[in-house]
Amino acid sequence: MKRIYIKIAGIINLLGAILHTVGGQMELVNPLLDSNISIQQKAELTGAWHIVTILLFSTSYIILKVGFKKVSHQAKEFLKPIAVLYILSGIPFLITSFLHKVYAFQWILLMPIGILILMGLQKSSSNKQNL
DSSP states (O other): OBHHHHHHHHHHHHHHHHHHHHHHIIIIIHHHHTSSSOHHHHHHHHHHHHHHHHHHHHHHHHHHHHHHSOOOHHHHTTHHHHHHHHHHHHHHHHHHHHHHTOOOTHHHHHHHHHHHHHHHHSOOSSSSOBO
């Protein structure tokens, strides 16, 4: 395992979680709550937003724990599904950007994190554990 890639992915993920929480609240959630859509729609969209917030912070914790601490093989097994999920989650943002001719930049954060995790899970060429 190449821990440096895991560490970088975890740090980027944590920064993205913070950006999502603060910036997203101001730029997306607050205008949504001020809009004329129904209370039901506001509740469901806000709930979904905060589910993503929880997932971002939870995955940050898991990635950083594996990157910075000695963990069991079982703990490392959490990383591959997270990586695949992040890569796949970037695809709808790419498609939406293309179809609607807007720039939904979320894929720039999600996909590289997944790629970095997969790179970090590759076995190192030597028997030593990297960083």
